[in-house]
Amino acid sequence: MATVWAAVAACALCVVFGVVLALGQAVAARHRAGGAADLAALAAADRALWGEAEACAAASRVAAAQGAELVRCAVRDGVSEVTARVVRGPYRPEVRSRAGPPGPPSGVP
16 A cells, blocks of 8 residues: 555656646746847837837847847837747747836926
């Protein structure tokens, strides 16, 4: 009877280990997408004065260098909004990010 319980416990531990590995892979993919989106938004905001086409091309290059693909890019009034996607196995997280000049200070009329 102890052998059966040991086998069941070993199988349960393997399942838990597999779930933890899958969750870790999903979190890592999400973080990679977030970093790529942030850097791509900064690159697009840096090139915003050169036009939307140039800004989005720079964002696409930066996202590709981070191992992500640029899904969406828009630049308006110096503020860039991008969406980046990372594909890692079955996980495909998409993250949006914005970058641009700071807004007016709060509390100032």
